[in-house]
Amino acid sequence: MAEETEKKLLIDVARLDPEGETLEGEADIVDLDEPFVKPFGGVRYSLKAQLFGTELLVRGRLEQDFDLVCSRCGETFDTTVKVDDFTASVEVSQKDQFADLTVDARECIILALPTYPVCAEDCPGFAQKAEKPKGDDRWSALDGLKVE
16 A cells, blocks of 8 residues: 655555555655765654545654764764654545655654764763873963962
């Protein structure tokens, strides 16, 4: 019932069961030109689609795998972004054969991406160096300063 085409997530409204249907599959709809966020594979979906008069209501789950760069240490890691409460409502008419959910699904996945991705909760980040440069004694006059 859902059709995977190049960069589209379409639902065949004309053939949709009036009681609703569960649609599952994968569609390659997320392509980002970002050096730190690289999707791989397609968006996996499990959706329940049902017509209510001229409204197509679609609810379900979306998942997409990504290569992300850790905001603490700079290392690349894989993660899966999951959206468990995807909901879309599309107005359809008698002449519409397909409903396009591409934009709604794509935006939902992108909004679910972490703002500051971290490879692990205990990631220490970059190694900090607190050593004083050799031969630099400009600040040594402050070593004996007493503040009250």
